[in-house]
Amino acid sequence: MAGDLPEYYFRVRDNGAFVFRIDPDDRQRRIEMEQIAIANLRNGEIRAHGDRKLTEADEEAIRDWMTDRAELLAARELDDILRTVDHLNLTAQWAQSKAGDLQLEAVTDQLLMAMHDLRSVLVRRKAERLMKERRDE
Template identity: 65%
Template sequence: MAAELPDYYFRVRENGAVVFRVDTENRQRRIDMDQIAVINIRNGEYKPHGDRILSIDDAAAIEEWMQARMALLALRDMDDIHRAVDYLNITTQWVQSKAGDDQLEDITDDLLLAMHDLRTVLVRKKADRMMRGDDD
């Protein structure tokens, strides 16, 4: 027995998704996907495709997907930052133990500027939190 398909399919794209209604209730038993909306995750909006009118179920499914997607992207952002911290440590170890003079000459200025920029922003943000009194 085949697994039941979902009612909606969300084709992820860079700024959101294209939403399709999945239909298997046809004579040929083929999977038909009918585009019903486009989602822009950056501004939290979605628009019906063409001159469609979205049902309450359509809107609810889209909004549920958007909430789940935003939560996933937030988790990925934090994971990326934790990986960046790890990578900075790995880079430090490479500079300490393996890097040659030519390699260091090639990356030092770019790395120092990036680290200075990051430090400046982090210090400013920390000071802002301390001024508001919400630093733990």
């Protein structure tokens, strides 16, 4: 089992992770996890835990994890948006074919406001991109 363990463990939190070094060679055959740092994805900061000094290998492993984590979160975010498109389509089908009057009354105003807000943002951002493209030509 000890050969299968990674050298570091990252306990994910909202904005990064607590970083632990794994020590599989404990005398009682338990896995010891020693916190060595805190990684902040938002500002890219790596702070050693307590009075600890991080090695170059520690910092490289943490930076690699931060890069991989940022890519994963970006992919998840895009996937969530694409799922939202699917949900909007399913909602339109539901409203057209299955929803009763009371159900529609319960959701129509909220849906219309959310869709209006989304449309306004998308149209404004698209216009900004088009204007930038014209300026760059």
